[in-house]
Amino acid sequence: MVIKNLVAKEIFEQSGYSAPEQTAAVKMDANENPFTLQEPLKRRLRERMRGIDLNRYPAAGAPVLRERFAKYYGVKKNMIMPGNGSDELIQMLCMAMKGRIKGVLVPVPTFSMYKIIAINTGNKVVEVPLDKRFDLDVEAITDRIRDNFPALIFLSSPNSPTGNIFSRGKVEAIIKKTPGLVVIDEAYGAFSGRSLIALIKKYDNVVFLKTLSKLGMASIRMGFLIANPDIIAQLDKVRLPYNVNSLSQAAAGFFLDYEGEFSKQIKEIIQRREELYRGLKEIEWIRPYSSLANFIFFSCAFDSNRIYNNLVAEGIAVKNLNLPPLTPNCIRVTVGSKKENDVLLKALKNMTPERGE
Ligand SMILES: Cc1ncc(COP(=O)(O)O)c(C=O)c1O
Known part of the structure; x- marks a missing residue:
């Protein structure tokens, strides 16, 4: 059996979507809500799950x-x-x-x-x-x-x-x-x-x-x-x-x-987004684009692959979108909690163009 002869050509030739297993301490790559449910809501949800006939x-x-x-x-x-x-x-x-x-x-x-x-x-x-x-x-x-x-x-x-x-x-x-x-x-x-x-x-x-x-x-x-x-x-x-x-x-x-609880989190994410945007703007080699989502897209004045690798080494997962000609040296970061945003900004501020190249 030669799989290439059986599978559709368009499927064989593509690499597929890769959603890497993430073990990063700071997860800012998948546009998730950074906040988990707090007690007693967590307990109430567990109670509801218990009533389901599996x-x-x-x-x-x-x-x-x-x-x-x-x-x-x-x-x-x-x-x-x-x-x-x-x-x-x-x-x-x-x-x-x-x-x-x-x-x-x-x-x-x-x-x-x-x-x-x-x-x-x-x-x-x-x-x-x-x-x-x-x-x-x-x-x-x-x-x-x-x-x-x-x-x-x-x-x-x-x-x-x-x-x-x-x-x-x-x-x-x-x-x-x-x-x-x-x-x-x-x-x-x-x-x-x-x-x-x-x-x-x-x-x-x-x-x-x-x-x-x-x-x-x-x-x-x-x-x-x-x-x-x-x-x-x-x-x-x-x-x-x-x-x-x-x-x-x-x-x-x-x-x-x-x-209502989820809406509060969304409001907070919007507020954090604006803070993160301002923080990114202060970094001279970064050009952030204003965002109406729960992430921010930015271009870098130098190789974003190196920035991405440096961030991964520091336990920060972001989405590297270095895809010329449309988005060369671009990265997308999900808005995190205040602490996560601060960790990201600090890591980026510590990278100089020289170190990144
Ligand atoms: C624009 C857009 N649509 C849809 C999805 C997928 O959503 P779901 O998790 O509901 O499959 C994503 C996920 O990142 C997205 O960015």
């Missing part, structure tokens, strides 16, 4: 969660579908949307999983660079649009890794021009103070993605797709029957019950 399958399609989260996001119950993280929902979209109109378009740089999932599900992918301000280049995008392409355009707003939101007018221009669906991924929306969810009432070809991963529950893998009921009905056929396990369903319900 011998039984979970509630198929998570109807209770649909109802509760539909209210939370201000949409009707038949407009929402839960997924095993929004990654799974991206995968469902890429599997299902292959009618007369095919393929995926993404502005770059953006969340790398859009391209990886699209390729793994047999889609053609077109990447269009963002403009100099990391906003959408509507002209370049519409230049690539055809009668039969693309079925999906993924827009992460705020965008990862750049941290900015896309102009509403530009998003709408793209929604109007494309023959397919525009997926607005608001994974980081809670940190931006802006949501475009109201567009769901205006256009029938927009889809929204939400996740609890950035809000304090990355471990439970819980994402939500919001779209008009016709789209949800088709995606529900692609969804595996028990895609969201019972423990995650219970934890997501718990999130809503104590949403």
